[in-house]
Amino acid sequence: LAKTTQPISMDSYEGQEVNITCSHNNIATNDYITWYQQFPSQGPRFIIQGYKTKVTNEVASLFIPADRKSSTLSLPRVSLSDTAVYYCLVGASNYNQGGKLIFGQGTELSVKP
Amino acid sequence: DAMVIQNPRYQVTQxxxxxxxxxSQTLNHNVMYWxxxxxxxxxxxxxxxxDKDFNNEADTPDNFQSRRPNTSxxxxxxxxxxxxxxxxxxCATSRAGGGGGTIYFGEGSWLTVV
Structure with missing residues (x-):
């Protein structure tokens, strides 16, 4: 399973764009990149998933370069409620191809007024 | 509506x-994780x-066991x-195949040991 490396913590202010980068140098061909958000005392919540290039949904964008050895989660115009831990996970989207997901250390994002 | 439900939310044991x-899950997913x-x-x-095929992580202590009597x-x-x-x-669930690959988590059960 590919190991991921993220910054342990980041600070931001309300209204700013936040970019969190994750390194996954030994990502496999079948692997997708998935980001989860976790608030204290709650289970992780799916944010976005991608394989290559750029993916956008109503919450975030995910940028993946051609070599797929890293990815960047972009949160536009963060608010105080975006304060949480963000996890980058790498694994096959199809369980039959090895789809169990192992969590890395995560990035604790703190948004200030 | 919650799709992965964990009980109890808080447990104190000696x-x-x-x-x-x-x-429990209402998603009919093949895979369940702890x-x-x-x-x-x-x-x-x-x-x-x-499904019913159990997969233990190598470093999980023997003190921890699991049962899955049915899909749910x-x-x-x-x-x-x-x-x-x-x-x-x-607790979390996912589909076995067909793409997507999202894992759905419950809200967690907090265990306190006294």
Whole structure:
């Protein structure tokens, strides 16, 4: 399973764009990149998933370069409620191809007024 | 509506007294996972089921057992809880195939050992 490396913590202010980068140098061909958000005392919540290039949904964008050895989660115009831990996970989207997901250390994002 | 439901949300048990945590899902997913999450740490995978096929992580202590009587339900049994087992236990599910690959988590069960 590919190991991921993220910054342990980041600070931001309300209204700013936040970019969190994750390194996954030994990502496999079948692997997708998935980001989860976790608030204290709650289970992780799916944010976005991608394989290559750029993916956008109503919450975030995910940028993946051609070599797929890293990815960047972009949160536009963060608010105080975006304060949480963000996890980058790498694994096959199809369980039959090895789809169990192992969590890395995560990035604790703190948004200030 | 919650799709992965864990009970109880909070459990206090005595040192060495067996405890069972339950998880149910309405998604009809093949795969169910149990993670342990201690304070300020990332979730750690304990084991998972693919249908009835049980897969234990190499470093999961023997003190932790699991049962999956049917597709919808999965149980985590801690045979003799120690103080170090105090944590939040997360149940999660995913489909086995067909793409997507999203894992759905429950809200967790907090275990306190006294």
């Amino acid at each position: 040192f060495g007294k067996p405890v069972t945590l339950s998880c 993670y342990q999450q201690k304070s300020s740490q990332a979730p750690k995978l304990l084991f998972h089921y693919y 339900f999965c149980f985590l049994d801690i045979r003799s809880p120690g103080l170090g087992d105090a944590a939040m236990y997360l």
